Amino acid sequence: xxxxxxxxxxxxxxxxxxxxxxxxxxxxxxxxxxxxxxxxxxxxxxxxxxxxxxxxxxxxxxxxxxxxxxxxxxxxxxxxxxxxxxxxxxxxxxxxxxxxxxxxxxxxxxxxxxxxxxxxxxxxxxxxxxxxxxxxxxxxxxxxxxxxxxxxxxxxxxxxxxxxxxxxxxxxxxxxxxxxxxxxxxxxxxxxxxxxxxxxxxxxxxxxxxxxxxxxxxxxxxxxxxxxxxxxxxxxxxxxxxxx
DNA sequence: ATAAATGTTAAGAA
DNA sequence: CTTCTTAACATTTA
Numbered sequence: 001x002x003x004x005x006x007x008x009x010x011x012x013x014x015x016x017x018x019x020x021x022x023x024x025x026x027x028x029x030x031x032x033x034x035x036x037x038x039x040x041x042x043x044x045x046x047x048x049x050x051x052x053x054x055x056x057x058x059x060x061x062x063x064x065x066x067x068x069x070x071x072x073x074x075x076x077x078x079x080x081x082x083x084x085x086x087x088x089x090x091x092x093x094x095x096x097x098x099x100x101x102x103x104x105x106x107x108x109x110x111x112x113x114x115x116x117x118x119x120x121x122x123x124x125x126x127x128x129x130x131x132x133x134x135x136x137x138x139x140x141x142x143x144x145x146x147x148x149x150x151x152x153x154x155x156x157x158x159x160x161x162x163x164x165x166x167x168x169x170x171x172x173x174x175x176x177x178x179x180x181x182x183x184x185x186x187x188x189x190x191x192x193x194x195x196x197x198x199x200x201x202x203x204x205x206x207x208x209x210x211x212x213x214x215x216x217x218x219x220x221x222x223x224x225x226x227x228x229x230x231x232x233x234x235x236x237x238x239x240x241x242x243x244x
Numbered sequence: 245a246t247a248a249a250t251g252t253t254a255a256g257a258a
Numbered sequence: 259c260t261t262c263t264t265a266a267c268a269t270t271t272a
Contacts, residue, residue: 002250049251065251067269079269096268098252145252152250202250209250228262232249249271258262 002064004117004150005194007046013072014044017087024086029099033083036060041087046117047110048149052102059102059109068097115149116190126183134172138165138182139227148186153231154193154209159185160235161208166242167226167233173243208234 021040025033035058045052051062062083064070071093075081081093102109113122129147130136142148142156151159160167163181165174174182196202213220214236226233 006250063252065267066249067251067267069269098267143251154250229251231251245272247272249269252267254264254266256262256264258260 002049002066002068003152003154003193004046004048004115005190005197007049007051007064007150008117008194009198010051010070011044011046014092017041017090017092018043020087020090022085023088024091025084026086027081027083027094029083031099031101035101036085045106047106047112047115048145049152052106054106059106061100061102062094063098063100064094065096065098069095070097071095111146111149114146116187117150117194121187123180123183123187126186127179130171130174130179130183134170136171137167137227138169138171138174139167139231139233140229141171141182142186143229143231150190151186154206155186155189156231157209157234158207159189160233160240162189164240166237166240167235169241169243175243178243208236210234214239 018041021038022036025036027033039055041053041055043054045054049063053060073090075093076095079095081095082097083094083099085092112118112120113125115121126147130141138160139156142151142159143153156167159182163178163185165178165182171179192205193202196205207215208221211221211234217236217238219236219238221234222237224233225231
């Protein structure tokens with residue numbers, strides 16, 4: 001469940017808890033969860049793949065990593081929550097995630113201009129950051145949370161296929177219009193991802209991720225664990241241009 | 245049924 | 259002081 005748009009959906013699902021006070025705390029996390037007791041949650045926010053609970057004097061961050069999940073007003077019968085927060089008769093349950101306190105104001109803790117789903121998202125800044133890393137491969141660039149907070153491996157494969165850029169293209173070699181397209185497509189795909197995910201049709205719209213053949217040329221996709229990150233790439237050698 | 249996957253971080257090595 | 263490598267975490271699906 002972990003890419004940026006999924007966290008935005010969680011934030012919206014949790015919005016009805018805003019202003020409520022935490023009355024019960026449980027879970028197998030090793031952080032000092034008792035600190036949360038009697039705290040009013042002022043806001044639920046998200047930055048990239050991180051879900052944030054903002055309280056008067058501190059905040060909490062939940063990162064779902066690869067396997068994390070959550071339940072609202074219900075529990076998994078087969079798993080103990082990492083953290084369970086009771087709000088009177090209602091509750092939020094988080095499983096298999098990483099939780100951590102943040103002791104500085106959230107506006108200072110994160111670079112809000114780097115989050116592709118933030119209203120403050122700044123494509124110019126992203127382009128500058130890409131240009132300052134000319135040797136960086138396209139497959140690593142999209143996964144870089146300092147540049148594209150919220151984008152994950154599905155983004156990488158879908159965005160590069162859509163803009164016809166080979167994953168091993170370097171940022172320095174991309175023509176300016178392509179670089180611009182890459183940056184804009186990351187944001188555009190984020191909102192498509194968000195809509196499709198809400199309608200439970202995300203996978204149906206995958207053009208490259210996990211696919212075996214290229215829907216444009218019908219030749220087999222290439223697969224490989226490319227770049228610094230070694231995450232799996234699905235790409236078409238014929239229609240995705242390698243700029244190097 | 246064994247492996248691999250929408251991900252990150254900490255620790256140690258080079 | 260970087261930069262790289264490895265392991266750890268943990269659940270579901272193919």
